[in-house]
Amino acid sequence: xxxxxxVQVSCPPGGEPEVRxxxxxxxxxxxxxxxxxxxxxxxxxxxxxxxxxxxxxxxxFAPARKAHPxxxxxxxxxxxxxxxxAGIEVxxxxxxxxxxxxxxxxxxxxxVEILERLAQTR
Numbered sequence: 818x819x820x821x822x823x824v825q826v827s828c829p830p831g832g833e834p835e836v837r838x839x840x841x842x843x844x845x846x847x848x849x850x851x852x853x854x855x856x857x858x859x860x861x862x863x864x865x866x867x868x869x870x871x872x873x874x875x876x877x878f879a880p881a882r883k884a885h886p887x888x889x890x891x892x893x894x895x896x897x898x899x900x901x902x903a904g905i906e907v908x909x910x911x912x913x914x915x916x917x918x919x920x921x922x923x924x925x926x927x928x929v930e931i932l933e934r935l936a937q938t939r
Contacts (some may be wrong), residue, residue: 821868824868825872827872827874828878828927829878833860835923836861836923838924840870840923843900846865849864858873860872860873860874881927883928887918887929889932896919897909900919900921906922907919907921913932915935916934917933
């Protein structure tokens with residue numbers, strides 16, 4: 818293996834507007850077109866530098882409470898403020914040496930982790 822290509826989370830049928838609002842507008846990920854053969858399945862794909870996040874539509878959806886994507890940011894305070902201003906709850910966690918981090922949930926209840934490297938680990 819050479820790299821991680823993407824992580825997939827799920828949303829309920831019709832949940833794409835909330836997905837785009839959270840991952841696109843709030844987290845700032847860039848949405849990319851799904852291949853036409855897959856677009857009919859619904860969902861949305863996002864791309865960052867060196868990774869993708871795929872959100873698939875799942876009948877009988879249940880949010881991922883433990884499994885999660887973890888995103889690195891340069892300014893965790895700004896991201897925490899952005900989420901809080903949008904009414905998204907964040908929980909700070911000091912239990913990952915070398916990083917500051919928060920846990921939150923997307924608008925469908927999927928767990929999301931956001932980290933910032935401490936200066937000495939860069």
